[in-house]
Amino acid sequence: MAVGNDTLPKLLPVPGLRLATVSAGVKTPGRKDLVLMELAPGANCAGVFTQNAFCAAPVAVAESHLGASQAQPRYLLVNTGNANAGTGETGLRDARACCAAVAEATGSDAAEVLPFSTGVIGEPLPVEKITAAIPAAVTGLDADGWADAAEGILTTDTRPKGLSVSFNCDGIDYVVTGIAKGAGMIRPNMATMLGYIATDAAVAPELLQRLLSEATDMSFNRVSVDGDTSTNDACVLVATGAAGNAVEQDAGSALALALRDAVQEVAVTLAQALVRDGEGASKFVTVAVEGGLNEQECLDVAFTIAHSPLVKTALFASDPNWGRLLAAIGRAGLAELDVDRVGLYLNDVLIAERGCRAASYTEEQGVAAMAAEDIVIRVCLNRGDAAASVWTTDFSYDYVRINAEYRT
Amino acid sequence: MAVGNDTLPKLLPVPGLRLATVSAGVKTPGRKDLVLMELAPGANCAGVFTQNAFCAAPVAVAESHLGASQAQPRYLLVNTGNANAGTGETGLRDARACCAAVAEATGSDAAEVLPFSTGVIGEPLPVEKITAAIPAAVTGLDADGWADAAEGILTTDTRPKGLSVSFNCDGIDYVVTGIAKGAGMIRPNMATMLGYIATDAAVAPELLQRLLSEATDMSFNRVSVDGDTSTNDACVLVATGAAGNAVEQDAGSALALALRDAVQEVAVTLAQALVRDGEGASKFVTVAVEGGLNEQECLDVAFTIAHSPLVKTALFASDPNWGRLLAAIGRAGLAELDVDRVGLYLNDVLIAERGCRAASYTEEQGVAAMAAEDIVIRVCLNRGDAAASVWTTDFSYDYVRINAEYRT
Structure with missing residues (x-):
C-alpha cells in the first residue's frame, strides 16, 4: 500500500556524474540490486550519516573514505538486499573489499570509493557476488542512469523516488537531481535511509556540507514512519562542477541561495515520498505545530x-x-503547558x-476530514511564535x- | 488475546474497607460499571496521578480532594465506560457532582470523595445515570466486594487483575489487597491506569505516600504496552488502621519494611498483569538491561x-x-556507547x-527462545553496575x- 501518485518524474542527467545499475544476486537472483555512480575528477561530495551507535560497516567506511579522499570520492557503490x-x-x-574491487576495475584508489548497503541486518555480505558484478557496472555507466538507479536501491519500497530541479543563475543553467529509498525503520536522525542528490554546479566542500545539512534538517529529519532509526541511514550531495562556474564558496551568493532552494525542494520531495511509500501506509499526514516557544518544543509535540x-x-x-x-x-513533556490555550x-x-x-x-466534519488520503493535523500551542512540521x-x-x- | 494464566486469585478482605459494584449503564446497559469503596473513619490514603498535561477532570478533582481531606477521604467512586x-x-x-451525590447518600462531605473515571475520552459524563446508581452502591457495600470491583473497573481488559498478600509482624496479622485495570494507552508516568491497593495497617500519611511512590516506581512505571500515557492514570494506597497497631511513621521499622515488600509484590504483580492483558498481546516480554552507568540509562535502553x-x-x-x-x-541516546562491549x-x-x-x-536457538509466551530480552552494556527491567x-x-x- 502507498499513498498518492506513484509516477517517477523525468530525472535529468547531471553532467559530471554517470550511473549504472546491474544485478549481483545479493538476495534475490535476477533483481537489479547494485548501483555504481561515477563522479568526475574534482567533484566535491558532502555526506550525513546515521546517529545510531550501531552504525553499519559501510557507514563507518564511507565516512572514513569521505575524509581520506578530502571530500572528492570518485565512486559511490550501493547494494540492496543486505545491510552489512x-x-x-x-x-x-x-x-x-567492495571498495577495493571498484578501485581495481576503474584504476582509482579504494579510499576514493564510498560504500552503501541496505537490506537485511546481521547477515554476512556476499562480497564475491558483488565484486563479480562490478565490471559490468563499470561498463554500463551512463549519465542517463538515474531512473534505473532509483529502482536499484529499493528494499521494501513499493516504488522509486526521485526529482530533478533545474534553474539558471547568472546566465548558466544548473540541474539538481536526487533519488532516495526507504519505507520502514524510518525515523532518520541526521540522514535518510539512503539519499543521493547531485548538481553540476561547482561548490566548495564547506558550503556543500552546509547545503546538505540544512536541507536534511528540513526534510529527512522531519519524517517518521515508525520511529525506528536505521543503522544504515546516509545521504550525500555531490557537486560535479561540470556546469563550469567558478567554485562557489559564499553561502550568501545568488547561486548558493538558488542551490539551497533547489536542493531543499528535492530533499523535501524525496522525504515526503518516503512517507507516502511508508510500510502499510494508507494516509499521508502532516503534523503542523505552531505557536510554540521554540522550534524544538514544536518538534517534540509533532513527533509525539x-x-x-x-x-x-x-x-x-x-x-x-x-x-x-x-x-x-x-x-x-512541555513545561507549564496551559492546555486551555491549545487549539487542535x-x-x-x-x-x-x-x-x-x-x-x-x-x-461529520471530522469524518469528512479524515476520509482524505492527505491529512493535516494542526496544533496551535498559542504561547510563542515558533512552528515546525x-x-x-x-x-x-x-x-x-x-x-x-x-x-x- | 492475553498471555498466561487468567484466574483471579482469591482476594482477601481488608478490615476497614468495604466495596460495592453496581450497574449505572454509563456506556453499556446492564454492565457493572460503577464501583464505590468506603474507607473507615481515620483511614489514610496516598495517591499518584498521571503526569499528562491533559489530565482528566476526575484526576484534577481527586488530587484536590485528597489534599482537602488531609489524606483522609471516606469514599472512592470509580466509573468505567467514560473517562470524563x-x-x-x-x-x-x-x-x-458525582462526589456531591456520594456525600449526600452517605452523610459525608463532597471533599471526602475521590472520583475516578476510565473509558471513552471526550464524551460528556452521564452524571444522572451515575448519581441514580449511587444509593444502590451504598446499600451494597461489603468487605468481600474486591473480586466484583476488579471486574467493575475494566475497559478493554479481557480479565480482572488482583492480588492479596498477608503477613505477620510483631504478633499482628496484616493484609494487603490490590486491584488494577488497563490494557491499552499504557505507558504510565507516575501511576498506572487505575490501581487500588489497601492494607489494614495504621500508617501515617507521609510514610504511606512514600510506600506508594516507591512501589509505583518499581512496578507501574516499568511497564509499557504502546508508549501512550493515559490522561486518567491514578493509583491509590489506603491504610485503614483496622489492624490495631500504633500508627506507623518510621520507614525503617520492621512493619514498614514488611509493608514495603507486600505493597511492592502486589504492585508488581498488578503491573505485570496489565502487560499480560495488553491489547492484542501474545507475548509477555521482560526487557532486562544491566551493566549501565546508572539506572536511567538502563531504563532508556529498555524503553527504547x-x-x-x-x-x-x-x-x-x-x-x-x-x-x-x-x-x-x-x-x-547513550553517550559514548561502546557497541563492541554490548552483549545481547x-x-x-x-x-x-x-x-x-x-x-x-x-x-534454531533463537527460534526456540522466541517460541515461548514469556521471553526475556537481556542487554549487558558492560560499562557499569546499574540495572533495570x-x-x-x-x-x-x-x-x-x-x-x-x-x-x-
Missing part, C-alpha cells in the same frame, strides 16, 4: 503525535479521535479548544504483516 | 526496545530478529556480542484491530 550491519569486524573487511500508536491506528481507521491527539500533546485542527476544522471538543465541531503515516494491518514477515 | 477527559470545565463540574514497533512486530512473529534489537539499543541475550542464549551475531549462536508485549494484528475499532 551487525556484522562486526568482518563487515568492515567486506565493505573495504507522529509516533503514537493510538493516533496512528485511529488514522488507519479514519477515526477523528481527537482525545488521543490531546493525550499525545499532553505527554510531550484537522485540516481547517477546529476540533478541540480549551481542553475539550470545540462547540462548533461536529463528528513533520510528516508521517498511519499504522495498518499491513505494517504489522510486512514487519512480521520481513527479516530486516 | 477532554471535557473542560463541564467535566470538572460533572466530577464534582519496548517501544520499537519493529521489535514488537518481530516478537509477534516469534522472529529472533536481533538486528532490530541492536538498532534500538543504538538509538537509545534471548532468555539464556547469547545472540550478539562485539557488534555482530555471537559465534556460538544458531538460528521493564515489561512489555508484542504488536499484533489484534492491537491494530482493537485500536482501529475502539473509540477511546
Whole structure:
C-alpha cells in the first residue's frame, strides 16, 4: 500500500556524474540490486550519516573514505538486499573489499570509493557476488542512469523516488537531481535511509556540507514512519562542477541561495515520498505545530503525535479521535503547558479548544476530514511564535504483516 | 488475546474497607460499571496521578480532594465506560457532582470523595445515570466486594487483575489487597491506569505516600504496552488502621519494611498483569538491561526496545530478529556507547556480542527462545553496575484491530 501518485518524474542527467545499475544476486537472483555512480575528477561530495551507535560497516567506511579522499570520492557503490550491519569486524573487511574491487576495475584508489548497503541486518555480505558484478557496472555507466538507479536501491519500497530541479543563475543553467529509498525503520536522525542528490554546479566542500545539512534538517529529519532509526541511514550531495562556474564558496551568493532552494525542494520531495511509500501506509499526514516557544518544543509535540500508536491506528481507521491527539500533546513533556490555550485542527476544522471538543465541531466534519488520503493535523500551542512540521503515516494491518514477515 | 494464566486469585478482605459494584449503564446497559469503596473513619490514603498535561477532570478533582481531606477521604467512586477527559470545565463540574451525590447518600462531605473515571475520552459524563446508581452502591457495600470491583473497573481488559498478600509482624496479622485495570494507552508516568491497593495497617500519611511512590516506581512505571500515557492514570494506597497497631511513621521499622515488600509484590504483580492483558498481546516480554552507568540509562535502553514497533512486530512473529534489537539499543541516546562491549541475550542464549551475531549462536536457538509466551530480552552494556527491567508485549494484528475499532 502507498499513498498518492506513484509516477517517477523525468530525472535529468547531471553532467559530471554517470550511473549504472546491474544485478549481483545479493538476495534475490535476477533483481537489479547494485548501483555504481561515477563522479568526475574534482567533484566535491558532502555526506550525513546515521546517529545510531550501531552504525553499519559501510557507514563507518564511507565516512572514513569521505575524509581520506578530502571530500572528492570518485565512486559511490550501493547494494540492496543486505545491510552489512551487525556484522562486526568482518563487515568492515567486506565493505573495504567492495571498495577495493571498484578501485581495481576503474584504476582509482579504494579510499576514493564510498560504500552503501541496505537490506537485511546481521547477515554476512556476499562480497564475491558483488565484486563479480562490478565490471559490468563499470561498463554500463551512463549519465542517463538515474531512473534505473532509483529502482536499484529499493528494499521494501513499493516504488522509486526521485526529482530533478533545474534553474539558471547568472546566465548558466544548473540541474539538481536526487533519488532516495526507504519505507520502514524510518525515523532518520541526521540522514535518510539512503539519499543521493547531485548538481553540476561547482561548490566548495564547506558550503556543500552546509547545503546538505540544512536541507536534511528540513526534510529527512522531519519524517517518521515508525520511529525506528536505521543503522544504515546516509545521504550525500555531490557537486560535479561540470556546469563550469567558478567554485562557489559564499553561502550568501545568488547561486548558493538558488542551490539551497533547489536542493531543499528535492530533499523535501524525496522525504515526503518516503512517507507516502511508508510500510502499510494508507494516509499521508502532516503534523503542523505552531505557536510554540521554540522550534524544538514544536518538534517534540509533532513527533509525539507522529509516533503514537493510538493516533496512528485511529488514522488507519479514519477515526477523528481527537482525545488521543490531546493525550499525545499532553505527554510531550512541555513545561507549564496551559492546555486551555491549545487549539487542535484537522485540516481547517477546529476540533478541540480549551481542553475539550470545540462547540462548533461536529463528528461529520471530522469524518469528512479524515476520509482524505492527505491529512493535516494542526496544533496551535498559542504561547510563542515558533512552528515546525513533520510528516508521517498511519499504522495498518499491513505494517504489522510486512514487519512480521520481513527479516530486516 | 492475553498471555498466561487468567484466574483471579482469591482476594482477601481488608478490615476497614468495604466495596460495592453496581450497574449505572454509563456506556453499556446492564454492565457493572460503577464501583464505590468506603474507607473507615481515620483511614489514610496516598495517591499518584498521571503526569499528562491533559489530565482528566476526575484526576484534577481527586488530587484536590485528597489534599482537602488531609489524606483522609471516606469514599472512592470509580466509573468505567467514560473517562470524563477532554471535557473542560463541564467535566470538572460533572466530577464534582458525582462526589456531591456520594456525600449526600452517605452523610459525608463532597471533599471526602475521590472520583475516578476510565473509558471513552471526550464524551460528556452521564452524571444522572451515575448519581441514580449511587444509593444502590451504598446499600451494597461489603468487605468481600474486591473480586466484583476488579471486574467493575475494566475497559478493554479481557480479565480482572488482583492480588492479596498477608503477613505477620510483631504478633499482628496484616493484609494487603490490590486491584488494577488497563490494557491499552499504557505507558504510565507516575501511576498506572487505575490501581487500588489497601492494607489494614495504621500508617501515617507521609510514610504511606512514600510506600506508594516507591512501589509505583518499581512496578507501574516499568511497564509499557504502546508508549501512550493515559490522561486518567491514578493509583491509590489506603491504610485503614483496622489492624490495631500504633500508627506507623518510621520507614525503617520492621512493619514498614514488611509493608514495603507486600505493597511492592502486589504492585508488581498488578503491573505485570496489565502487560499480560495488553491489547492484542501474545507475548509477555521482560526487557532486562544491566551493566549501565546508572539506572536511567538502563531504563532508556529498555524503553527504547519496548517501544520499537519493529521489535514488537518481530516478537509477534516469534522472529529472533536481533538486528532490530541492536538498532534500538543504538538509538537509545547513550553517550559514548561502546557497541563492541554490548552483549545481547534471548532468555539464556547469547545472540550478539562485539557488534555482530555471537559465534556460538544458531538460528534454531533463537527460534526456540522466541517460541515461548514469556521471553526475556537481556542487554549487558558492560560499562557499569546499574540495572533495570521493564515489561512489555508484542504488536499484533489484534492491537491494530482493537485500536482501529475502539473509540477511546
